[in-house]
Amino acid sequence: xxxxxxxxxxxxxxxxxxxxxxxxxxxxxxxxxxxxxxxxxxxxxxxxxxxxxxxxxxxxxxxxxxxxxxxxxxxxxxxxxxxxxxxxxxxxxxxxxxxxxxxxxxxxxxxxxxxxxxxxxxxxxxxxxxxxxxxxxxxxxxxxxxxxxxxxxxxxxxxxxxxxxxxxxxxxxxxxxxxxxxxxxxxxxxxxxxxxxxxxxxxxxxxxxxxxxxxxxxxxxxxxxxxxxxxxxxxxxxxxxxxxxxxxxxxxxxxxxxxxxxxxxxxx
Amino acid sequence: xxxxxxxxxxxxxxxxxxxxxxxxxxxxxxxxxxxxxxxxxxxxxxxxxxxxxxxxxxxxxxxxxxxxxxxxxxxxxxxxxxxxxxxxxxxxxxxxxxxxxxxxxxxxxxxxxxxxxxxxxxxxxxxxxxxxxxxxxxxxxxxxxxxxxxxxxxxxxxxxxxxxxxxxxxxxxxxxxxxxxxxxxxxxxxxxxxxxxxxxxxxxxxxxxxxxxxxxxxxxxxxxxxxxxxxxxxxxxxxxxxxxxxxxxxxxxxxxxxxxxxxxxxxxxxxxxxxxxxxxxxxxxxxxxxxxxxxxxxxxxxxxxxxxxxxxxxxxxxxxxxxxxxxxxxxxxxxxxxxx
Numbered sequence: 001x002x003x004x005x006x007x008x009x010x011x012x013x014x015x016x017x018x019x020x021x022x023x024x025x026x027x028x029x030x031x032x033x034x035x036x037x038x039x040x041x042x043x044x045x046x047x048x049x050x051x052x053x054x055x056x057x058x059x060x061x062x063x064x065x066x067x068x069x070x071x072x073x074x075x076x077x078x079x080x081x082x083x084x085x086x087x088x089x090x091x092x093x094x095x096x097x098x099x100x101x102x103x104x105x106x107x108x109x110x111x112x113x114x115x116x117x118x119x120x121x122x123x124x125x126x127x128x129x130x131x132x133x134x135x136x137x138x139x140x141x142x143x144x145x146x147x148x149x150x151x152x153x154x155x156x157x158x159x160x161x162x163x164x165x166x167x168x169x170x171x172x173x174x175x176x177x178x179x180x181x182x183x184x185x186x187x188x189x190x191x192x193x194x195x196x197x198x199x200x201x202x203x204x205x206x207x208x209x210x211x212x213x214x215x216x217x218x219x220x221x222x223x224x225x226x227x228x229x230x231x232x233x234x235x236x237x238x239x240x241x242x243x244x245x246x247x248x249x250x251x252x253x254x255x256x257x258x259x260x261x262x263x264x265x266x267x268x
Numbered sequence: 269x270x271x272x273x274x275x276x277x278x279x280x281x282x283x284x285x286x287x288x289x290x291x292x293x294x295x296x297x298x299x300x301x302x303x304x305x306x307x308x309x310x311x312x313x314x315x316x317x318x319x320x321x322x323x324x325x326x327x328x329x330x331x332x333x334x335x336x337x338x339x340x341x342x343x344x345x346x347x348x349x350x351x352x353x354x355x356x357x358x359x360x361x362x363x364x365x366x367x368x369x370x371x372x373x374x375x376x377x378x379x380x381x382x383x384x385x386x387x388x389x390x391x392x393x394x395x396x397x398x399x400x401x402x403x404x405x406x407x408x409x410x411x412x413x414x415x416x417x418x419x420x421x422x423x424x425x426x427x428x429x430x431x432x433x434x435x436x437x438x439x440x441x442x443x444x445x446x447x448x449x450x451x452x453x454x455x456x457x458x459x460x461x462x463x464x465x466x467x468x469x470x471x472x473x474x475x476x477x478x479x480x481x482x483x484x485x486x487x488x489x490x491x492x493x494x495x496x497x498x499x500x501x502x503x504x505x506x507x508x509x510x511x512x513x514x515x516x517x518x519x520x521x522x523x524x525x526x527x528x529x530x531x532x533x534x535x536x537x538x539x540x541x542x543x544x545x546x547x548x549x550x551x552x553x554x555x556x557x558x559x560x561x562x563x564x565x566x567x568x569x570x571x572x573x574x575x576x577x578x579x580x581x582x583x584x585x586x587x588x589x590x591x592x593x594x595x596x597x598x599x600x601x602x603x604x605x606x607x608x
Contacts, residue, residue, distance in 0.1 A: 024458050032453060039449050045442050062458070069459040071452035078448050099461055105447055112445050118362035153486040160494035209363075209393040231363050232392075 024062060031058035035079060052083035070100035077106070081113050086233045087205045089113050091264045094203045098266070102138030117233040123226070124252040127235050141191050148184035151177045201237040203266040204248045206230045206258070213256035217245035224256040238265060298344050300407035306414055311353035312406040314343015318356075320419040322389075322399055328427045329394055334370075335387045337402060337419070342381050347407075349383045356385075356402040365399075366390040391426045398423050495542070512539040513601050520597060526590035530577035533597060537570075540604075550575045562604070569600050 022030070031054075038051030056079035062072060073096030080089035093110040096103060111129060119126045132138065155177035162170030209232045213224040223229075227250065236248040245257045246265070298313050322335045337356060339349045351371055361367060366389070373386040389399065399422040408415045516536045520529075530548075537543040543556050550571035557567040576593050585593075 028457055032451060035451050042442060042449075048442055067458055067460055069456065069461045071457045071459070075451055075457060078451065081448060082442055105450075108445070108447060112443060112448065116443065118366075120363065121359050149482050152483075153489075156486040156490035157493070160490040161498065164494050164498040210395050229363075 024065060024067065027058050027061050027065075031055045031062075031075070031079070034058060035075070038079075038082060049083050052079050053085065055079040056083055056085065056088065068099065070096045070103055070106065073099065074103070074106055074109070077109055077113075081109060086113055086116060087207045087264050090205050090233060090235060091203070091266055094266050098198075102140055113233075118231070123254075125227075125234060125250060125254075127251050139187060139191060141188060141195070144184050144188035144191055148181050148188055151181035151184055155181055201239060201249070204236045204238045204246060204258075205264045205266075206232055206234040206236075206262065207264050208232055208262055211258060211262045213254075213258060214245075215256060217242045217247070217257045221257070224254065227254045227256065230258070298347065298407075298409045300347070300414070304414065306405050308355040308403065309405045309407070309414065310349065310355050311347060312339075312343065312349050312404065313347035313409060314341055314406065315408055315410070315415075316341030316343065316349070316404060316406050316417055318402060318404040318417040318419045320399070320402055320422060322422045322424065325423065326425040326427065327391065329392070330366075330390050333389045333391070333399070333424065335389050335399060335422075337385045337387070339383045339385075339404060340381055341406075343406070345378070348378060349385075349404075351385055354385065354404075356404060358400055358403070361389075361400055364392055364396045366392065391424070394426050396424060396426045512536055513605055516601060517598060520594050526580040526585045526593065527582075529590070529593060529597065530574075530581045533573060533577050536601070548574065548578075550578075566600070566603060569596075569603075573597060573600055 034051050034055035038048045038055065041048040041051060056076060059072060059076040059079055063076065073092050077089050077092035077096060080086075080092055090110065090113055093106055093113065096106045097110070100106065107130075114126060117126075137143065155174050158170050158174035158177055162168070162174055211230040213227050213230050214221040215224055230250075234250065236250040238246055239249050239255065240247040241260075244260050246260055246263060247255065247257050248263070249255050300309065300311075300313055317340050318337065319340075320335060320337050322333050324333065327333055351369065351374060357367065368388040368390075370386040370388055375382075375384040377383070401421040402419045404417045405414055406417070407413075513536070516532055519532055534543070534545075534548045537548070537553065537556075538545065541557060541560055541562075543553060547553065547556055553574050554567040554571040557570055558564065562570070573593070573596060576596075580590065580593065
């Protein structure tokens with residue numbers, strides 16, 4: 001009897017809990033409402049930031065439930081950014097860019113967030129902007145692979161035309177296409193290699209002010225000689241994990257160890 | 269000796285001291301030398317001291333502290349302290365504070381040899397314990413070297429707010445970029461996309477097969493399409509014709525047997541007219557040559573020759589008839605050559 005009563009109570013509790021949890025659509029509506037409230041209160045920064053923080057919280061809940069897309073991460077990043085939560089904003093920007101590397105608004109937002117971080121003038125700690133011109137389409141893997149295959153096929157067809165017609169112009173065009181195919185292929189391989197490296201070394205963002213950077217994975221190790229203290233929003237790449245410590249590579253080739261709870265790590 | 273030295277040294281320094289005290293400016297060239305100029309040089313020449321005061325001494329995170337920097341001293345008018353040139357703060361100050369100059373509240377009293385510059389500092393976090401020591405690097409023309417005047421570090425107590433991070437930014441204006449305020453809406457926000465693969469993008473047997481196919485297929489397709497649909501240019505055909513025709517004529521001179529004529533003719537048609545191997549029949553040969561632009565009469569002759577040669581393979585001919593066929597082949601080739 002007790003077991004039966006207990007199981008019924010459990011079923012009721014689960015049912016009640018299920019009703020209490022908001023659906024994904026409701027969470028989205030909550031986030032959008034809070035965001036619009038923040039926009040309306042733009043002249044009063046304190047109130048606006050609280051509203052943006054609430055929006056970020058709702059979008060974060062969607063992420064926790066497994067929703068993954070560039071639009072969500074862009075909204076999340078903007079909400080965190082406007083709430084003044086720069087480390088979380090940077091993390092969301094990076095997550096969004098992983099899914100949509102060509103998204104110009106995400107890139108612009110990322111640079112705007114970095115503009116708000118006070119990097120020291122004497123150390124090159126700000127990550128470099130990609131040198132790719134903004135007016136060109138972003139070189140994504142499928143685009144490069146497609147360009148390489150099309151140019152390769154065109155090179156053969158033009159070569160065959162030149163062979164049959166014995167005309168130099170077709171042969172030259174064929175060589176040009178072969179060159180294009182080679183360049184696209186090399187760029188595709190470089191892109192793949194870069195992406196592999198980035199996936200093996202996710203972004204790490206310092207979440208607090210005045211975080212000590214150690215030379216080893218323990219508090220007894222001495223601080224880093226040139227970069228003993230880190231500031232909030234500093235970005236680096238995870239090199240290794242050992243227990244509760246993470247080895248991070250920061251721009252300027254500074255390598256050191258941090259406690260895991262002091263950083264945000266870009267993960268799935 | 270010592271009295272004489274004192275007197276000469278005193279006389280040498282006297283003009284400089286007199287020049288300073290009389291007019292407040294220095295005589296002669298007072299331009300600071302570029303050699304050895306420190307990076308934080310504030311473009312100030314003369315002799316100056318620096319002091320700083322801050323109010324209030326206790327603030328919350330993100331709240332404003334008014335910092336007044338007072339510079340006292342004398343120097344030539346062209347090189348007196350000016351805000352755009354001042355390099356007073358150490359680089360580390362931006363780590364702990366949001367810094368905003370307040371030029372509207374500056375005070376300049378050159379007659380009294382006092383200049384005041386006002387800044388607003390907002391601590392970024394509760395670990396801040398002081399406003400760091402400021403420095404003024406100026407060039408002293410009397411000693412002909414760069415000097416540094418320091419202010420004292422000012423103790424500051426920063427209260428921790430209940431919610432630290434948002435409070436740190438309460439008074440800071442929101443970012444101005446309009447794109448940050450544009451939200452993506454609709455069902456696209458709830459999509460579930462998979463992250464890109466974490467390995468080489470070609471997976472499994474099928475992936476490698478497709479990649480190899482992508483490499484091998486284009487040349488095959490190009491060659492087949494070209495051979496079927498693109499005839500050789502006239503120049504290339506003529507060159508091939510002459511070469512192959514010469515070889516055939518030479519072979520005909522050597523070869524006396526009638527049954528060997530068919531393979532020779534087939535080889536000639538294959539090399540010069542790209543006749544596929546399975547089409548060496550009278551009808552197919554005539555049709556093929558017609559498609560290649562050969563006249564109807566010559567195509568008919570070719571068909572006749574193919575028939576004769578094929579028949580000669582299976583029914584041996586007397587030498588006279590064989591030599592007749594040879595002559596026919598020779599004249600046929602010569603006609604084709606001249607026509608092309």
